[in-house]
Amino acid sequence: DVKVTQSSRYLVKRTGEKVFLECVQDMDHENMFWYRQDPGLGLRLIYFSYDVKMKEKGDIPEGYSVSREKKERFSLILESASTNQTSMYLCASLLAGGPVREQFFGPGTRLTVL
């Protein structure tokens, strides 16, 4: 059973703070994703990683960076948090090359930036 965990369910930060969101998966998946979920906008991809130290920008990378130093861990970094980054953040992982392309999601982190 794939398990994807995120470091916090709820987080409150102040404008200008550096924020770290961590995601860990235990199924040796090569691909990991960070999404942002806002009502009426669906799931928007922030960054994607297909291997350790490899990353690709998604649709809305501005204001974010990522780190993938180990295969099981994918971190999202808000360099200087702003109020418009208040949102639900979802991490997901995916096995590369398999017949099923199911993305497995973490429980989400609801971030509020004051």
Next chain:
Amino acid sequence: GENVEQHPSTLSVQEGDSAVIKCTYSDSASNYFPWYKQELGKRPQLIIDIRSNVGEKKDQRIAVTLNKTAKHFSLHITETQPEDSAVYFCAAPDMDSNYQLIWGAGTKLIIKP
């Protein structure tokens, strides 16, 4: 690149009735169409998917149909129950990427008792 549109944004049906959610896509090369369900406060989970070589797929009360000519696919839920209340997302692959999905905006399904 791929664009996915999903309708309606909110759907309210009487318990026991059927619900249909529709998505259209733009890239005719797309070949895989998943549906995810997100219950309130929970993570999205895959409930059914279809590949482009199949026109319909069923799993108990849910089914997905695909019309490649018209470039649309639909989720059908029959005999709806309270536990079907959730937000449903459709998606299609970004054919410029190996593993990325382009997501619809989501449909909030409300089952009225």
